Amino acid sequence: MSCPRLGLSLLLLAALAWTEDEHGSEDSSHSKKKGPGHGHWSYADKDEWQLEFPFCSGQKQSPINIDTNSTIFSHELQPIVLAGYSLDPSEQLSLMNNGHTVVLQLPGSLTIASGYPQEYRAMQLHLHWGSPEGPGSEHTVDGRRYDGEIHMVYYNPSCGSIKEAMKQPGGLAVLAAFLQVGPEDNMHYQPLLEQLHKVQEEGKETTVAGFNIEGLLPANLGRYYRYSGSLTTPPCYQTVNWTVFNWTVLLSKKQISLLETTLQGDDDTDLQNNFRLTQRLHGRKVLASFQASLSPRKVPLPDGGVAPMTPAPDSATERSMDKVPGTGAGCPPCADSEKQLGFALQTADVLAGLFGALFAVTALAFLIYIHRQRSQNRRPDSHPKPNIIYTAATTDENTV
Numbered sequence: 447m448s449c450p451r452l453g454l455s456l457l458l459l460a461a462l463a464w465t466e467d468e469h470g471s472e473d474s475s476h477s478k479k480k481g482p483g484h485g486h487w488s489y490a491d492k493d494e495w496q497l498e499f500p501f502c503s504g505q506k507q508s509p510i511n512i513d514t515n516s517t518i519f520s521h522e523l524q525p526i527v528l529a530g531y532s533l534d535p536s537e538q539l540s541l542m543n544n545g546h547t548v549v550l551q552l553p554g555s556l557t558i559a560s561g562y563p564q565e566y567r568a569m570q571l572h573l574h575w576g577s578p579e580g581p582g583s584e585h586t587v588d589g590r591r592y593d594g595e596i597h598m599v600y601y602n603p604s605c606g607s608i609k610e611a612m613k614q615p616g617g618l619a620v621l622a623a624f625l626q627v628g629p630e631d632n633m634h635y636q637p638l639l640e641q642l643h644k645v646q647e648e649g650k651e652t653t654v655a656g657f658n659i660e661g662l663l664p665a666n667l668g669r670y671y672r673y674s675g676s677l678t679t680p681p682c683y684q685t686v687n688w689t690v691f692n693w694t695v696l697l698s699k700k701q702i703s704l705l706e707t708t709l710q711g712d713d714d715t716d717l718q719n720n721f722r723l724t725q726r727l728h729g730r731k732v733l734a735s736f737q738a739s740l741s742p743r744k745v746p747l748p749d750g751g752v753a754p755m756t757p758a759p760d761s762a763t764e765r766s767m768d769k770v771p772g773t774g775a776g777c778p779p780c781a782d783s784e785k786q787l788g789f790a791l792q793t794a795d796v797l798a799g800l801f802g803a804l805f806a807v808t809a810l811a812f813l814i815y816i817h818r819q820r821s822q823n824r825r826p827d828s829h830p831k832p833n834i835i836y837t838a839a840t841t842d843e844n845t846v
């Protein structure tokens with residue numbers, strides 16, 4: 447923390463706290479200038495970030511690939527509960543193209559009320575995406591990259607300031623959700639997407655009328671992965687308490703395309719593929735709020751990855767468009783509405799229970815069969831049955 451560059455960066459961050467994303471200084475370097483040298487980094491040179499930002503070669507870097515079979519189920523991971531996300535339209539939020547992404551500033555009144563050991567207050571949200579040629583989420587699940595990823599960035603107010611929070615492990619939190627092409631427009635994203643053309647160029651800023659920010663996240667905030675990681679762009683501070691939701695958010699193909707083709711970054715080039723490649727775990731554990739590692743339902747994906755199948759969406763729920771269709775390959779690791787949560791949450795449990803019950807019935811039938819065999823051996827003439835082998839499985843026996 448004695449690095450002069452870092453100190454300067456943090457000062458800039460403090461001054462520009464509300465325009466930061468989880469990527470720290472990227473916004474501080476973008477807020478006042480545009481052109482060569484902006485931000486001191488780009489996605490094109492991400493292999494060299496560590497030369498200028500030493501934390502980028504640390505052992506707790508993000509994003510990561512989430513290997514679902516290696517995740518550890520934790521009862522302590524309670525559902526994420528958000529508070530204060532329905533903003534009045536009279537509230538104006540800043541939307542900015544910082545050259546690396548589009549950032550929507552969020553009031554600190556938006557909090558994570560439950561799901562972490564401590565309270566977190568919102569700073570901003572931003573998105574990562576690919577291009578028409580390929581997907582662009584930062585995290586991957588079982589090797590699969592999704593079309594995009596939303597990051598809601600928070601800081602721990604008990605750290606005193608955002609500046610301090612950024613330096614302390616767990617000082618920051620990011621709620622991440624995968625974006626995926628679905629069958630129809632996601633109206634929750636319209637307030638943001640319909641303003642993109644106003645911030646087409648790097649450094650441009652506009653305002654967005656308040657809307658329901660929570661609608662940008664999946665309907666189910668109970669199923670997620672949790673691990674300790676970092677900012678995914680320089681200066682790569684390793685202070686982020688990550689939550690990656692198991693449900694995806696569905697946007698129409700048109701909406702995803704709009705995201706991929708509207709904005710410009712460096713030197714007026716298309717702002718695309720603004721994601722960092724996955725980083726090594728270096729022994730870190732990834733916790734899950736559900737038994738992801740026991741899910742037996744795996745399906746191969748077109749891109750060679752493997753993802754859990756998902757239950758069918760509940761079209762009767764208000765936000766059914768946010769949910770992932772339950773149609774075979776290509777489905778993300780998702781569940782569905784509150785009503786279906788019981789089914790989805792317990793998929794592995796139910797299957798385990800069914801197998802257990804089947805085993806119990808079989809074992810019981812076998813024991814009864816043995817018992818009857820012995821009885822008949824003792825009374826060879828009292829109960830003649832020519833096909834005795836399967837008599838144990840009669841209705842009479844099963845009612846025991």
Ligand SMILES: [Zn+2]
Pocket residue numbers: 467468469572573574597678
């Ligand atoms: Zn991000």
